[in-house]
Amino acid sequence: MADQLINQLLLPLLYTLCVVLPLVIAVALYVWWERKVIGWMHVRMGPNKVGPFGLLQAFADVVKLLLKEVILPTSANKSLYYLAPLIALVPALAAWAVIPFSDKAVLSNANAGLLYLLAMTSLGVYGIILAGWSSNSRYALLGAMRSAAQVISYELAMGLCLVCVLVLSGSLNLTDIVHAQAGSKGLLDWFWLPLLPVFIVYFISGVAETNRAPFDVAEGESEIVAGFHVEYSGSAFALFFLAEYANMILVSFLASILFCGGWLSPFPASVPVLGDANPVWLAIKVFVFATLFLWFRATFPRYRYDQIMRLGWKVFIPIGIVWVLVAGCMKYYGWVHVGTGG
């Protein structure tokens, strides 16, 4: 009995902590990196006072947020107001259950991993909508409406991109998808090459799905103050913040795993040491994608609402549909080398 308890309850809990705690710390460092990078792009210093290179700035901010009062707006819907940040955060953390970090390091090697991810990322929008509605504020409601329309539109494009990946790899299991990209040519065997348009569509949809600039109409500081979370303060706001950044890191992970070979090396297998598969490669790829998010934010002006809708429905979804057919042909006629699973 005690043995079973330890094996089935305690160990999974420990493993989960091993994913969630580094994730939270990664979010803190990511926020610091964002402020640094955007600072450099603006020819500023960025945070540099708290700790070496300002590294402790994010932690100081967390302490500040946690100590602040959580204010309930007048005639807000109390239960939903407090529930919304949790609803935003839980799917953002739950999605990490199926993310493989290397050949063996994965919490749940589920067969329907890709579907599970799609389900979890589609739940996050509830947090935003409920936050907007329950805080009884015009700005918040406007932000929630914009976000709902945007997330639903881009989810379709994202789904079509995932269909292309699973047509080529023949599996919904994320570990198998990485194995399907293994080959002797390294970098050129990954799915980004045969699925190049879809890869680009996927990453841009990921940026839109996480409500980041240039698709940040849900927050739109210059139009609707801060959108759906305008009434939130203190730790409730911190939860939204955590969910958004955890989702950004998740999209970076997915782009690396689905299209860029996960932990596989970009060098051909014949190169010694550098050619070996290693989780470090995954970390490097994720870092590049995560930094792209910041670069976009510093570079592009915000899209107008109708432009976002046009891009999603009239450009991305047709590209996705066409490329599903192309991917089918590639698979059927064997134009693409697909590595063996496992």
Next chain:
Amino acid sequence: MIDTSLFQLICFYAFAAVTVVAALSVITLRNSVHAVLALVLTFFSTACIWMLAEAEFLAIALIVVYVGAVMVLFLFVVMMLDIDQEKLREGFVKFLPVGLVVAAVMLVEMLGLIGVRFMHAQTMGDNPATAAGMSNTAWLGMALYTQYLLPFEVAALILTVGVIAAVALTLRHRVGARKQHPSEQVAVKASDRVRIIKMAAERPTDSQPSPAQESKP
């Protein structure tokens, strides 16, 4: 030792209880947004029950399609409505007999159906997916795209017709509506908007100061 089948049974009853309670609160809650959320919970716990029955594809598809998309739109619409809650409750007693009759008829029908099925009861075969040694999703895909290809395609066609019909019903060409054409906007050149002309420099002949400058304090 924890018996796994007993544990499964407990889980089933827990999920079923949540489903029933949530479904009841869909029709009893006063606040319509709360009711929509209760419906979301109903879908979610139903998906959990299907997951227990090893129908993982159906379970996740239910969450992706209904919870992730359909209910978001529902919530979207309900949030925009400003329903007078008291007015809605007024007819409760008046319509109660009608509701009871409908409920009774449905109950009898369902009991009849269950009875007929029970009489023709066959023991269910093994799970075909596990028999074929495939995951549930892979087996479902195999069956849909080989054995049931034609019905599947027909269903897809009917759905497409439905989508086109919905678009055709709501799409009206209004006269005088203003539109933006992004392709034209992108193709615009500076010479389309600004005309630069060459002319000799001119000296203003009128040397009187303008009134705006005079009134300056």
